Amino acid sequence: MKTLVIGAGNMGLTYAEGMAQSAMLNRRNLMVFDKSADVIARLRDLDHFDVYESLEECLPQADMVFVAVKPFHCDELFEEMKSMVNKDQIFVSLMAGVTIEKIQNGLGIKKVVRSMPNLPAQVGKGVTSYTESKEVSRVELLMVRNLLDTTGESIHVKNENFIDASTGISGSGPAYVFYFMNSMLEAARKMGFSKNDSKVLVSQTFEGAVELFNQNDLSPDTWMDRVASKGGTTRAALDSMDDNNVKELIKDAAYAAFDRAVELGEEK
Ligand SMILES: NC(=O)c1ccc[n+]([C@@H]2O[C@H](COP(=O)([O-])OP(=O)(O)OC[C@H]3O[C@@H](n4cnc5c(N)ncnc54)[C@H](OP(=O)(O)O)[C@@H]3O)[C@@H](O)[C@H]2O)c1
Numbered sequence: 001m002k003t004l005v006i007g008a009g010n011m012g013l014t015y016a017e018g019m020a021q022s023a024m025l026n027r028r029n030l031m032v033f034d035k036s037a038d039v040i041a042r043l044r045d046l047d048h049f050d051v052y053e054s055l056e057e058c059l060p061q062a063d064m065v066f067v068a069v070k071p072f073h074c075d076e077l078f079e080e081m082k083s084m085v086n087k088d089q090i091f092v093s094l095m096a097g098v099t100i101e102k103i104q105n106g107l108g109i110k111k112v113v114r115s116m117p118n119l120p121a122q123v124g125k126g127v128t129s130y131t132e133s134k135e136v137s138r139v140e141l142l143m144v145r146n147l148l149d150t151t152g153e154s155i156h157v158k159n160e161n162f163i164d165a166s167t168g169i170s171g172s173g174p175a176y177v178f179y180f181m182n183s184m185l186e187a188a189r190k191m192g193f194s195k196n197d198s199k200v201l202v203s204q205t206f207e208g209a210v211e212l213f214n215q216n217d218l219s220p221d222t223w224m225d226r227v228a229s230k231g232g233t234t235r236a237a238l239d240s241m242d243d244n245n246v247k248e249l250i251k252d253a254a255y256a257a258f259d260r261a262v263e264l265g266e267e268k
Contacts, residue, residue: 001029001143004062006055006077008034008043011094012068014121018150020048025147031058059084064144067103068094071264078106085109090140092130092147096167097264099160100133110135113144116163116171117151126152129166131159164265168258176253181206 003025005016016032019025030049034040043051052058059065059081069077074095085091090111093103100112115130128148132141141156148154157163181202188198212223228234241247 001025001063002031002061003029003064003066003147004031004033004058005066005068006033006081007067007069007073008032008039008051009068009070010119011117011121012066013043014126015066015068015094015117015147015151016049018121018124019147022150024150031062033058055080055084060086062089064090064092064147066092066094066147071095071098074098074102075106078103082107087111090136090144092144096171097164097261097267099265100131104133111140112136113141114160114163115148115154116166117148118170119174121151124152127170128152128154129157129163129170130154131157131163160265161262164261165258167261168254168256171261172254172257176250177206 003019005012005019008016012032012034016030019030020027027049031052032043032049033052033055034043037053040051040053043049050058065085067074067077085107087109088111089109090113091103091107091109092113092115093100094115094117096116098114100114103112103114104110110133112133113130113136114132115128117128118126120126121128128151130144130148132144136144145154145156155166157166184202184205185198188201189195193201209223213220224234224238228238
């Protein structure tokens with residue numbers, strides 16, 4: 001399978017590196033195209049995969065094409081690609097809010113996998129949700145999944161509504177975690193801890209809690225009960241959050257991202 005990644009920014013480069021480091025593709029089968037001369041020069045120095053500066057040289061020979069440009073660049077890109085694509089190629093989109101139908105119409109092809117990645121893919125801890133057009137076969141979908149998994153884990157979802165929903169949970173989610181971390185860092189600094197100690201206190205707390213959560217099937221509620229005793233310090237903090245409706249506010253935030261993803265998909 002010859003694979004091409006279009007757009008070597010945060011996401012495209014992360015996936016290209018993930019695939020390059022995996023046993024899934026050998027070097028000869030991984031191509032990267034970007035329109036920026038600086039990016040091309042930097043990638044050629046890295047020498048992790050074949051880098052192209054013209055679509056004519058790489059697109060026609062690709063079996064699978066990952067599209068990782070910003071959504072507002074896709075119309076211009078599709079126009080440029082249209083005369084060079086063929087119906088057997090599989091297009092895997094990483095673009096938020098760009099529907100399968102828009103990709104099919106924009107390129108005049110049928111085989112599309114739409115995915116929603118997230119930023120921890122950069123450290124091999126990403127989660128990607130994906131769904132496909134009916135023209136993609138089971139075997140082709142399995143190949144796509146194997147490539148997506150080179151940056152972490154993936155989940156197959158039954159339709160595009162779940163892609164928009166996962167934007168609200170995992171796509172935008174890392175920013176919610178950073179928001180929470182930021183609040184705790186600010187509190188630690190206010191209590192008098194140094195910048196470095198605050199960072200250790202907060203990052204170890206997050207990492208440790210996630211590790212505990214992943215160890216077994218206990219729910220977050222059960223873990224909260226294990227930390228909090230009646231009349232104790234943690235209960236005081238949790239009561240304060242409940243009194244301020246923090247749980248509902250976080251759910252509202254996830255829905256705001258979900259709704260915005262749907263809205264972006266509806267914009268033509
Ligand atoms: N970052 C995230 O956390 C995240 C999460 C989920 C989904 N996504 C999706 O991932 C996609 C990429 O996001 P990103 O953050 O990686 O963007 P990015 O860092 O801006 O990378 C996009 C790259 O594509 C290049 N490019 C633009 N138009 C091109 C064209 N016509 N042909 C070839 N290359 C072109 C850009 O060059 P210029 O800079 O010169 O324009 C840039 O190098 C987006 O559609 C986004 O919705 C991102």
